[in-house]
Amino acid sequence: MTSADLVLPPTDQQTPTAALLQAPEAQTMELAIGDTHLLLEQHGYVIVLYPSSIQPAHERRLHGIRSILESDRIALVKVDLPPLGVAVLVRQLRQLSVSDLSPGVVASAARLLSHYIYSGALLHSVAKLDRFPVSLKSHAKSWVPGSQFAVLAGPESQLIKVGPQAEPLAGPEFGTHLLVAKGQSQSDWVQETLAPAWKVQAIHEASLPSESSRWWGTGKLVEFAAYLPDISVLYQLISSVRREKCHWCEMELIGDRCGFCSSPLAASENRAHSTGVPHHEVGVPAVS
Template identity: 75%
Template sequence: MTSVDLVLPPTDQQTPTAALLQAPDVQSLEMAIGDMHVLLEQHGYVVAVYPSAIAPAHERRLYSVRSVLESDRIALLKVDLPPLGIAVLVRQLRQLSICDFSPGVIASAARLLSHYIHAGALLHSVTKFDRVPVDLRTHAKSWVPGSQFAVVASPQPQLVTIGPKAEPPTGPEFPTELMTAKGQSQSEWVKQTLAPAWKVQTIHEAELPSDSPAWWGTGKLVEFAAYLPDISVLYQLVCSVRREICHWCGLELIGDLCGFCSSPLPAAENRMHHAGVLSQGAPAPPQS
């Protein structure tokens, strides 16, 4: 992980923590190479998850470390989820890391699991928000005192102006828990309105990630992410997808892209088979 505030507390005593891959302005290249070497010696493989909004210098550092070590045991996964959604995804991968999955399956599972994380935020302004299309009328409403907007960035973009008659954004069709993180907002809309509408089982609170205000374009927000918390469900979900062998590096994968070498499957094998392990009409993961 590239930021300590994206490492959520473990769900149980078995869930391991995550290693922190420091930015170039914090750690020298020599030290970063040494730390990665130790991780490889201790664990065999490293799955590094980092946000798409990471500083370019930090991303170059990750690739430099892998290049210097000349290692094919380091997966670099750029994830286009909001910060709290990434934190949830990383914890799910930490949960799965103690299961009997190979490193290649763990790495490629990140793309699968991200489709089941409903990540969004309550915003008091969308004037600087550009992650989801915002029309001029909605922009104009941002200037009205007291305006609030419910935004879902993943898996499908949604933006709703909150009002007495407004319906909340469409949520997951399967049982989830909800992680919330407050910024400079005192609104209880997420807990009092969104959570019941989405029929979440439990609400948890976390510290707002430091990257969230920049990602959402405002510090007046309440970020949230609905997710699958049960490791047994996560395990069945990953098991329900057909496994392939990467024709380039030889590692196992699910989906159509190797998490370690980023090589796509040949067209004839580019498919996913889903067993429908989630109840209540959960959608199958998209073929991407």
């Protein structure tokens, strides 16, 4: 992982922690290479999950380490989720890492599982929100005192102005837990309105990741992420997808791209099997 505050506490005694691959300003290249080499020696494979919002120098550092070590056992997996959603996905992969799934399947499963994480935030202003199209009308409303906006980043993006006549925020159609992290906002809208509307089974609190304010364009927010909490459901979800072998590095994979070398499936394989992971390929098992 690339930030310590994206490592959520484990949910059980079997869930391992995550190793931290620090930014260039926090650690020399020599030490970073040594730490990564040690991880490879201890565990055999290293899956580095990092957000698309990472600083460019940090991302170059990751690719540089992989290149210098000349290792095909390092997977660099970039995901386009808000910080709290990334933290949830990191914990899910940590849980799956101790199962009998191969490293290649775990790495490529990140893309699949990200489609089942409903990540968003309650914002008091969208004036500096530049990750989604925001209408001039919404920008104008954000200057009205007391305005609040609910933004869903994924699986599909949506922005609504919170109020009595507001349209509902599209939520999951399967049982989830809701993780909530408060910034400078004291609003209870997420717990009192969104959670019942989404019929979540439990609400958990977390510290707001340091990157969240920059990601959402304001520190006055409440970030949230709804997710599948049961590791057996995640395992069943992944196991129901057809596995392929990468034609380049020969790692196992699911979906249309290798998690370790990023090579796509050969054209004939892509024609034979649908490439996107999500809902049309895999039904989500019922969560009791």
